[in-house]
Amino acid sequence: MFHGRDPIYVQIADRIRADVVEGTLREGEQVMSTNQYAATYRINPATAAKAFAELVADGVLVKQRGIGMFVSDGARERLLAARRARYFDDVLAPALTEARRIGIDGDELVERVRAALARDDAAASAAPADPVPTEPARTEVGA
Amino acid sequence: MTGFGVELRDVSVRFGATVALGGVTAAFLPGAISGLLGRNGSGKTTLLSTIAAFRRPSGGSVRVDGEAPWENPRVLAGIALVREAGDVPDVRVGEVLRYGAAMRSTWSGEVAERLLARFDLPRRKRVEHLSRGQRGALAAVVGIASRAPLTLLDEVTLGMDAPARYACYDELLADYLAHPRTVVLASHLIEEVDRLLEHVIVLDRGRVLVADEADALRARGVRVSGEAERVDAFVGDARVLRRETLGRSAVVTLYGDLGSDARARAREKEIEMHPLPLQDLFVDLTDRPGSADRPGGAR
Numbered sequence A: 001m002f003h004g005r006d007p008i009y010v011q012i013a014d015r016i017r018a019d020v021v022e023g024t025l026r027e028g029e030q031v032m033s034t035n036q037y038a039a040t041y042r043i044n045p046a047t048a049a050k051a052f053a054e055l056v057a058d059g060v061l062v063k064q065r066g067i068g069m070f071v072s073d074g075a076r077e078r079l080l081a082a083r084r085a086r087y088f089d090d091v092l093a094p095a096l097t098e099a100r101r102i103g104i105d106g107d108e109l110v111e112r113v114r115a116a117l118a119r120d121d122a123a124a125s126a127a128p129a130d131p132v133p134t135e136p137a138r139t140e141v142g143a
Numbered sequence B: 001m002t003g004f005g006v007e008l009r010d011v012s013v014r015f016g017a018t019v020a021l022g023g024v025t026a027a028f029l030p031g032a033i034s035g036l037l038g039r040n041g042s043g044k045t046t047l048l049s050t051i052a053a054f055r056r057p058s059g060g061s062v063r064v065d066g067e068a069p070w071e072n073p074r075v076l077a078g079i080a081l082v083r084e085a086g087d088v089p090d091v092r093v094g095e096v097l098r099y100g101a102a103m104r105s106t107w108s109g110e111v112a113e114r115l116l117a118r119f120d121l122p123r124r125k126r127v128e129h130l131s132r133g134q135r136g137a138l139a140a141v142v143g144i145a146s147r148a149p150l151t152l153l154d155e156v157t158l159g160m161d162a163p164a165r166y167a168c169y170d171e172l173l174a175d176y177l178a179h180p181r182t183v184v185l186a187s188h189l190i191e192e193v194d195r196l197l198e199h200v201i202v203l204d205r206g207r208v209l210v211a212d213e214a215d216a217l218r219a220r221g222v223r224v225s226g227e228a229e230r231v232d233a234f235v236g237d238a239r240v241l242r243r244e245t246l247g248r249s250a251v252v253t254l255y256g257d258l259g260s261d262a263r264a265r266a267r268e269k270e271i272e273m274h275p276l277p278l279q280d281l282f283v284d285l286t287d288r289p290g291s292a293d294r295p296g297g298a299r
Helices: A007-020 A035-040 A045-057 A074-100 A106-126 B044-049 B095-102 B108-116 B132-146 B160-176 B189-198 B212-220 B227-237 B262-268 B277-287
Strands: A062-066 A068-071 B008-014 B018-028 B033-038 B057-062 B081-085 B148-156 B181-188 B200-205 B205-211 B221-227 B239-246 B249-255 B274-275
Touching: A007 A045, A007 A074, A007 B212, A035 A045, A035 B095, A035 B160, A045 A062, A045 B212, A062 B221, B018 B044, B018 B057, B018 B081, B018 B205, B033 B148, B033 B189, B044 B057, B044 B081, B044 B148, B081 B132, B095 B108, B095 B132, B108 B160, B132 B148, B132 B160, B160 B181, B160 B189, B181 B189, B181 B221, B189 B277, B200 B212, B200 B277, B205 B212, B205 B277, B212 B221, B212 B277, B221 B227, B221 B277, B227 B249, B239 B277, B249 B277, B262 B274
Parallel strands: B033 B181, B033 B200, B081 B148, B148 B181
Antiparallel strands: A062 A068, B008 B018, B008 B057, B200 B205, B221 B249, B221 B274, B239 B249
16 A cells, blocks of 8 residues: 555655546545544554645645545646646656766657657547546545 | 653663663653554563553653552553553453453443454453464453553564454554544564554663654655765765665665755765665664674664
């Protein structure tokens, strides 16, 4: 369930972020309570609470006192914007460093990127895209 | 906050010339599940026995829910210390449970019955005739069903097989969620209890080696590898637990905060960083140094 490489609360927060980005968890939808989370994933509730606190601080979740935690409005777009901002540093820069290290030249890189993008465009126009499911993929039990 | 907190100040326990606890200052937070981790002989059982007032400290002070537990009926009524060995060998399983019910106002007969069935414990058998795993399971049943404000579980899963151990962790967590209280879990099976813990105290040779939030501990144990000189520069003043070299590269295990920019700095220097599982961190923290094959070892 959890891997040993990152603190569990970080893994929980990452999973909820991923669920929001992919649309599995939709804006306004209620997420499990700390105790439900702890019971389901067999972890200390303080660990789950820590993940939720981080997500509230990041504006992904909002707490409604006495009711529970909900995915906040605009959470998906905010997460996407943050991931876009990190993309160049976290994904592209290491890939370019590696290319330089093993002697792939810039022209070849640019050519490959253009070809890959053209392929993706062709595939996208062939099949109509529907990135967000129209029905909630799962319903959560109330607290 | 529910549950009794524990505060220990400079607690020492000596048996003749042997120092079992050499000045332990630590706290177990009220309402939290804490892990008391340490190798065999590190003083875990002595510490728990001292908290439960089974034994009087040679020095220092013990406070449970703000009071000294020694000969203190109010506090003692709220402490349940259970150990795998079992303290009552010549009675039947059913009597152990009746005794618990009579002794404790917080006792849940319903939980005791359910767990008895889950662990398949024979009610009419004498404790001394149970297998080791069954004695551990009985200790767990008593520990959980007691619902004591301070529950001290001393290696109860010893001798239990893996399915029984996981059943024990699940039952403890489920009952804790429904009835929060202070739980101290002494164990050396760190990988198994890791995710149950909010707080961790590591004992080593009668002293506190580390006391921290479990998540903070997990974040501080890091293994870094790369070109030796770059790795050493990157590590700086952090506490090095282990350093191994292979040709021109080095693998260093360290414990400490590397700062929020650590990942960026590592990437720049082509250094790989891997967080350390709690179990590995524990092994490196408590491994006896002094073997000549470990240059730059801690301490």
